[in-house]
Amino acid sequence: MTRIATLSETRSNCHDCRLRSLCLPDNLSKEDIGELDSIVQRRKPVARGAYLFQAGQRFNSIFAVRTGSVKASTLLANGDEHISGFHLPGDVIGLDAIVSRDHPSTAIALESTSVCEIPYAELESLGDRLPTLQHQLVRIMSRELLAEQSTGHLLTRRAAEQRLAVVLLKFSERFANRGLSALRFRLPMSRLDLGNYLGLVPETMSRTFRRLEEQGLLSIAGKEIEIVDVCAIKALAYGNNEGDLAAKA
Amino acid sequence: MTRIATLSETRSNCHDCRLRSLCLPDNLSKEDIGELDSIVQRRKPVARGAYLFQAGQRFNSIFAVRTGSVKASTLLANGDEHISGFHLPGDVIGLDAIVSRDHPSTAIALESTSVCEIPYAELESLGDRLPTLQHQLVRIMSRELLAEQSTGHLLTRRAAEQRLAVVLLKFSERFANRGLSALRFRLPMSRLDLGNYLGLVPETMSRTFRRLEEQGLLSIAGKEIEIVDVCAIKALAYGNNEGDLAAKA
DNA sequence: CACGCAACTTGACTGAAATCAAAATCGCCC
DNA sequence: GGGCGATTTTGATTTCAGTCAAGTTGCGTG
Numbered sequence: 001m002t003r004i005a006t007l008s009e010t011r012s013n014c015h016d017c018r019l020r021s022l023c024l025p026d027n028l029s030k031e032d033i034g035e036l037d038s039i040v041q042r043r044k045p046v047a048r049g050a051y052l053f054q055a056g057q058r059f060n061s062i063f064a065v066r067t068g069s070v071k072a073s074t075l076l077a078n079g080d081e082h083i084s085g086f087h088l089p090g091d092v093i094g095l096d097a098i099v100s101r102d103h104p105s106t107a108i109a110l111e112s113t114s115v116c117e118i119p120y121a122e123l124e125s126l127g128d129r130l131p132t133l134q135h136q137l138v139r140i141m142s143r144e145l146l147a148e149q150s151t152g153h154l155l156t157r158r159a160a161e162q163r164l165a166v167v168l169l170k171f172s173e174r175f176a177n178r179g180l181s182a183l184r185f186r187l188p189m190s191r192l193d194l195g196n197y198l199g200l201v202p203e204t205m206s207r208t209f210r211r212l213e214e215q216g217l218l219s220i221a222g223k224e225i226e227i228v229d230v231c232a233i234k235a236l237a238y239g240n241n242e243g244d245l246a247a248k249a
Numbered sequence: 250m251t252r253i254a255t256l257s258e259t260r261s262n263c264h265d266c267r268l269r270s271l272c273l274p275d276n277l278s279k280e281d282i283g284e285l286d287s288i289v290q291r292r293k294p295v296a297r298g299a300y301l302f303q304a305g306q307r308f309n310s311i312f313a314v315r316t317g318s319v320k321a322s323t324l325l326a327n328g329d330e331h332i333s334g335f336h337l338p339g340d341v342i343g344l345d346a347i348v349s350r351d352h353p354s355t356a357i358a359l360e361s362t363s364v365c366e367i368p369y370a371e372l373e374s375l376g377d378r379l380p381t382l383q384h385q386l387v388r389i390m391s392r393e394l395l396a397e398q399s400t401g402h403l404l405t406r407r408a409a410e411q412r413l414a415v416v417l418l419k420f421s422e423r424f425a426n427r428g429l430s431a432l433r434f435r436l437p438m439s440r441l442d443l444g445n446y447l448g449l450v451p452e453t454m455s456r457t458f459r460r461l462e463e464q465g466l467l468s469i470a471g472k473e474i475e476i477v478d479v480c481a482i483k484a485l486a487y488g489n490n491e492g493d494l495a496a497k498a
Numbered sequence: 499c500a501c502g503c504a505a506c507t508t509g510a511c512t513g514a515a516a517t518c519a520a521a522a523t524c525g526c527c528c
Numbered sequence: 529g530g531g532c533g534a535t536t537t538t539g540a541t542t543t544c545a546g547t548c549a550a551g552t553t554g555c556g557t558g
């Protein structure tokens with residue numbers, strides 16, 4: 001099974017970055033992008049399992065994912081792990097730490113991952129001088145708010161099939177936003193982790209994926225997913241009709 | 250049963266507003282607050298059931314709740330209502346509309362409610378001139394992000410008692426943040442609406458409240474709630490130990 | 499390549515929340 | 529105060545995801 005979904009390598013400057021329209025440079029003039037460029041630190045790729053930052057760590061920077069993927073994880077008081085999100089290239093991580101000045105969760109690379117690190121104090125200062133940049137930051141935060149609300153909605157649904165259908169459609173859309181196939185993609189996280197995020201145990205994840213495949217909605221090979229019957233998946237996800245939350249996040 | 254929890258009337262300017270530290274004026278100098286004041290529109294109280302804005306409506310303003318309470322509601326494709334949040338005095342509403350330029354949900358007053366309306370274009374312009382104001386807006390958005398993540402976490406829990414325990418503790422904390430009793434408060438929303446938010450049907454809400462009361466954790470009179478055994482509620486909410494997410498949102 | 503561990507699958511069983519149905523209560527308006 | 533509609537409660541039953549137990553597969557490391 002060959003690899004279906006791949007993000008091509010992004011360039012080493014914001015102006016030429018393929019993910020520009022999802023990230024801070026969007027809406028900025030060429031000159032302003034140049035200024036932003038000067039504060040962005042392009043970190044070397046980190047290996048799978050590496051931490052970008054840890055919960056409780058002092059907040060200094062936000063991070064834009066360039067390649068790879070990241071999960072946001074919290075260690076609960078009872079020793080369990082809770083996964084609160086998955087970040088793809090183009091996502092900006094760490095915005096939740098701005099208010100409290102420390103990171104509420106740990107960011108762990110799901111595969112080899114490269115990020116742009118943007119020191120927040122410098123971003124803040126630059127934003128004071130470049131209003132468009134500051135506005136773009138606010139827009140990105142608004143976008144993240146919407147995404148979190150959408151997750152909240154999905155998690156009020158009890159049915160495992162529905163939860164899975166919604167999250168697959170959300171991934172589908174996120175991949176499409178990045179120029180990849182909406183119908184065939186590779187999920188970077190384990191079934192276990194995805195289940196943790198969805199509030200479903202591994203047994204249920206296994207059964208639910210299998211049911212969706214047997215019903216002809218999906219075709220699955222390991223982590224490779226093909227959405228076979230988009231209409232049926234959407235009907236399952238949202239009730240009798242398409243769209244609604246999908247159009248927002 | 251007399252009314253236990255009440256927010257006193259806020260003053261008609263930002264500087265003297267009791268909710269200042271939860272809202273945009275926080276961290277601003279007296280002069281800057283004066284400038285903010287000049288763009289804030291203090292709307293007359295609206296009646297219970299009134300809309301502050303509707304889903305799909307063009308985004309022009311954000312709203313700070315001064316008195317009363319508001320639910321955020323979305324009409325789903327299948328005709329059902331989904332409730333995505335409850336806003337108390339000091340909360341800033343509408344931040345999720347910044348990116349898409351239209352409101353994703355409808356804001357409905359749960360009781361007589363007054364808000365300060367802040368036209369966003371004016372706020373944006375003022376923020377360009379007053380960096381501290383813009384930074385405060387970003388902090389408020391970061392706070393909202395945290396709160397949404399916390400909701401997401403609660404909703405991965407399957408047990409109705411745990412969901413209810415967590416949400417009561419969150420309300421408890423929010424009331425405490427506003428100078429009210431953390432242990433005795435009146436919930437402004439119906440059991441139906443709270444259940445919708447939690448993904449629990451009315452029957453389960455009824456049973457779960459009753460169980461928590463029978464077990465001695467709560468004392469309930471209609472919408473008035475008293476948390477009787479804080480330790481037991483926290484143990485129920487978070488497993489064997491206190492704190493963790495509670496400390497963040 | 500072999501081994502060990504983590505991830506995943508499968509089957510049987512259980513229990514909690516949803517569903518269904520109906521009754522009771524509450525709040526609002528005339 | 530009465531009526532009506534919405535909300536809430538109560539009881540019986542069903543459903544489905546979690547738990548328990550064990551087996552299988554995949555991946556990474558030496």
